[in-house]
Amino acid sequence: MVQALARAGCEVTLVLKAPVRTGRLVDPLRALPGVTVRSPHAEGMIDHEGGMPARLAAQILARVDAEERGPSGEPGFDLVVVRGRRLAGKLSAGPMAGRLWTYLTDVPQSAAEFDGASKGELRRIADASRVLLCQTEELRGFLESAVPATAGKSVLFPPVVVLPDGLETRREGTPDGRALKLVYTGKFAPRWNTYEMTSLPRLLAMRGVDAELHMVGDKIHDDPNDPGFATRMRTALESDQGVIWHGGHPRAEAMRLTAAGDVGLSWRHPEMDASLELSTKVLECGTLGVPVVLNRTPMHERLFGADYPLFAATETDVLDALTLIGKNPDVFTLAVERCRAAAADFTLDAAAGRLRTYLAQTFPEPSETVLAAAAEHARTSAATGGGPAGGLAVLDDALAGAVEEARPAADGPRKLRVGVAGHDLKFFTRLLDYLKSRPDMEVRVDHWAALKVHDEERSQELVDWADVIVCEWCGPNAIWFAQRKRPGQRLVVRLHRFELYARWPRHLDIEAVDEVVCVSPHYADLTREITGWPAGKVTTVPNWVDDAQLDRPKLDGAQHHLGMIGIAPSRKRLDLALDVLEDLRRDDPRFTLFIKSKLPWEYWWIWQKEEERAHYEQVFRRIRRSPLLAGGVVFDSYGRDVASWLRRIGFVLSTSDDESFHLAPAEGMASGAVPVLLGWPGADTIYDSRWIHADPAAMAASIATTVALDRWEQDRALARDQVRAAYGLDEVCRQWTDLLSVTPMEAAKTA
Template structure:
């Protein structure tokens, strides 16, 4: 982490939690440019004999921060992260999540509360694997939108070269294991392999920690005896990491075969990646994570001891198979090198700390531009607000109305006295209040949504006091102009944002046969038409399944109290229960913030609405690598490429079936992802909003709508 941050351009202070007994690990870091190694023990902050507990660590970090404030603090471990979450470093934490529950049954109320507090206090949450990230987002909603990948980092020690190319010839096959010796790591079974193979073999065991198993008192002595005397076993004892890697590079095949109970682990073994970097193929369990890394046809996937012996015999006798396994391991390790890690962190740093813009500073009169945000509900503005707060050329304050019409006038007057520019989220009572009171020279922007357009507030708005009204699509801009009669140069388009980086995740197996439908209420979303599409598809291919992520209609009292709404959904649900074609083909998933994780299983996102102002679901699906499928609701062609728009449910179903049958799914979803990034990606929309706040938005401002 220190090396990666330093390569990414940071000045790094490494705070040690233990006194330095040997310089083997620390001295190389002290020699790096821009790196400071701080030992609280050596500085006298902590007694030399004492172990640094989280409370002391928090105090040390707070003292260092007070003397020279940090921009970010990377912390690993739940206990210390929880301690820091309640202190002055909250909001600057980049928390590396490892020691967290990895099964829903392990989530006690206390664990959930602690992780939620850590998530709230963290600027980013670094997750080792995609599997861990998705699990955390489902289990702790506060982690959604903040969780990013930071996989293990592997680097060759100085002077160590990877194993030479080619299968072993003319000598015994050398197998190698590095780590602890424990029952679930199958280390005792590994010592039996030389006797089981049909080729000459030896097992090199590196490590000195033998697990004492209360459930099997005989394990430790049995394991110790095998290390010392089993035929074909060479026990090297414990060694520093660099020496262990040198010993590994002198062997032919790594052993990482474990008990099936570990298959559900959400973490990735660094030893696997080190072997790949050393050009040493590895025997390991078949899991979805490993298949994604090495390919489903990797030749050294195993389940039983017999499988291990058979696989090793095959690669020992087949040079081409050995070369294939080595190449797969080498390719898998490439994404986990120090260069890859520093590039990944550089991207996160660029997102978290955008550069200042001279035109924004100019709009603030040579200082930070003072931006006020006012509204009762900022759910459509969250990531935009995060971005504005992160900019070094802006200062942001929020007048958060407690309800649509409930406001503290004193807070509003304070914002009016302070701000250079005010943006009202929603064209409601907040916009009317600020338009009546805007001071001379102050700029006022209003973001108008579908909800307000059909209410009275736009008609009452003092439009002469508003600099720009922002709509999310050209169609709604046209409707707004027609309905209000406002001057055309007052109404501009800045589209809804799509968090394309968060949504860009690998698909799960079978996704091409999975349809997604996000938000089924109210009835104008036309869930019934989505069922029509599914029935058409399942007539020929029962693998097609509709996944619905939504609150159910009775969860919205204002919808369920309407007889026509209730009748619509009662009929739709009767149809799901009774239709032979729909039986087993519709899955209802909980509403929640884990949309990015949910979309990994979705291959097509449907939009069958009667009308929409924008409809974010297809765009989110595109960013997640799904193909959009829309009916031609009014204005759809001003937002989405017409290739994704269909005239009927029959045409939509036929297009989906052809896309899968003709093998076009991968190409189509790549096209869709590129389109949505260019038109509605978060960076693109943020740039347009910054221009508007700085007063540089032209009258015809609008995105490069999909074509």
């Protein structure tokens, strides 16, 4: 991690949890440019020689962070990478909350192990973390399902394989004319099948295969469930036929011994097949050109291919695989190639590349335009006798110079002050995270308790302070701020379908509003038509799609899986989606409709309407009674784990009577699914007409043709490219940045 962060351009401070006994690991890190190694034991921060419990570690890290703070008290470190649930839990309640990049590995591996305490602790860690680093896609999906707070923050950071300097990889070729060298490195424990491995040379000899087993390590597990294991294991290591025990060695020497072998062993007990973690030893073997015997799991199949020849579940499987490669050079060569290819994505350069991406997303570059807007707002505010102009530390000398002429001479440079006000910010969350992360913006939130309920004193403070106020929803909040807006202050109101047909727009002083933001051209036109507001004040900035989070590998069979997200109220038209499914299942029963939604009776305001209840009673009766739908409709629970759920979906349906934008098809496109829509009003202003169809029969025909002609991969790649260009999070954030950084002078010219 230290090497990858340094290579990604960070200045890194590594805090050691134990005293340095040997410089074997630490000295190479000290030699890296931009890396500082802190040893609390050597520096006298700890008065004992032992390790560092989580509570003490949190105190030490807070002290080191405090030493890094600037003169104005800003946080010392921009990000704090921490591995381990206990330590992350302690830090989540301290001053580093919000800056944690938590690397989660020691989490429960199944739903049965997840108790209330575990969920609560992980929720607190997720809330305090800016980023959650997950080793595998499986772990990320499991966490998002079990702990909704992790959704949107979880990113992949697989194991990193770094070969020691000067280490030669395994020579090409097969082990002709000599014993097959098997190698295992690591701890010796029952579920790792290390005792069973010691029998392999003897059993292979009975099959006519000469083999020797090299075992590296000195940690023999004391298993309370099997008190005799440690004794049996040690005896086997010291005396079994064909077993060569090398004892414990530094990592570089252990890897050299691995490179001298022919086949690595990572065959484990079936209980570990459900593990959500990926063995670094397996990847090290692949990098060294040493093929590995390992269990067949979905994760391993994705890495090595379903036809990888060294998958094994039982001892007989292991012997069969080793016998095969011991006598078949072509199979051995294939296994080597697969392992090398699998390990190629886990290099230090690949890790640094991932971190550069995450760093760029978390710490956007400052903008001259935003700083210029902030400077002009400060000048305008001072000239009109408005709120305090204020001053901040210079972010960058070059940027400060670029806006010097636009800044009053008496004022220092400052960030653009953005206020966000609303009762429900669920549609604004990622935009809010982005705005808060910009180094050239300062953001304050006035969270209203309800549509009409708020702290007036706090809201007035926002009026006095902000350069720009964004009202999420065109409701009582927009009316209140429009009545109190300062001269030179900008007011932006984001209007949704919900408010357009309500009474609030009629009471809004549109003269006090600088821009009304709609999410689609169709609804922008409707807004102008219904309200009569000046056309120039109504603009379109689309909904955002977190394309980076949604872009995940599809699961097998996805091309036969249809998806719907949200089926209430009745205008979502689940009945039409069932028409599509019935048409498809007449010819191919593999087609299945997956529905991720709350059920209609979970919305009191829907279920109290007689016509809504009648609609759903008819729909569910049809699902029960239709032979074509039997077994073809799956209801999945509502939740934030949409990205993980979409991995199984190949086509996302939109059968609504009316939508302002309908985010579900766009999210499906970002996930690599093909959108299939009916032509609801305005659909063609948001989505390419190739995805829009006249009726359910045409939707079904398009899906069937796409699959039959093997066009699914091509279409989903096109859909993904389209949604990234139009509605990707980076693009929408750019549009919002441009919108908020309009200066008072520019706004006056436009008016």
